[in-house]
Amino acid sequence: MKKTAMLSAAAFIGINLVFPAAAAQNIRAKADVVCEPTKENLTYDCKIKLVDARTNAPLTGVTLTVGADMPSMPGVHNLRSVIAQAQGDPGNYRAILELEMTGVWALRLDITGATRDRVVKVLRFGDD
Numbered sequence: 001m002k003k004t005a006m007l008s009a010a011a012f013i014g015i016n017l018v019f020p021a022a023a024a025q026n027i028r029a030k031a032d033v034v035c036e037p038t039k040e041n042l043t044y045d046c047k048i049k050l051v052d053a054r055t056n057a058p059l060t061g062v063t064l065t066v067g068a069d070m071p072s073m074p075g076v077h078n079l080r081s082v083i084a085q086a087q088g089d090p091g092n093y094r095a096i097l098e099l100e101m102t103g104v105w106a107l108r109l110d111i112t113g114a115t116r117d118r119v120v121k122v123l124r125f126g127d128d
């Protein structure tokens with residue numbers, strides 16, 4: 001009886017192991033990010049273009065959330081993520097980021113919906 005249960009558990013795990021292979025066929029996202037300062041201090045207007053990394057086709061119908069952290073200051077900043085708005089041509093999104101200081105930030109682009117992926121872009125903000 002116990003042996004049977006173990007065998008089915010193993011079979012179940014075996015089935016689960018198939019999923020990563022299927023997921024590998026998922027679309028991988030590629031992002032171009034350009035952030036420009038606004039009139040507000042430390043507030044940046046970021047234009048994000050999302051494409052399929054393999055085909056370069058625009059990624060549409062996804063929800064894009066943008067978070068930011070400073071790689072050099074782990075645990076110091078705790079910025080709230082913002083949802084980017086689709087704007088302009090397909091695959092183009094826009095997010096307003098309110099940072100806490102100038103310097104190098106890692107932008108975390110979380111893509112959900114038809115495509116799920118996370119892209120991290122490291123950008124320098126400000127002159128210092």
Ligand SMILES: [Cu+2]
Nearest residue numbers: 070073076101
């Ligand atoms: Cu900092």
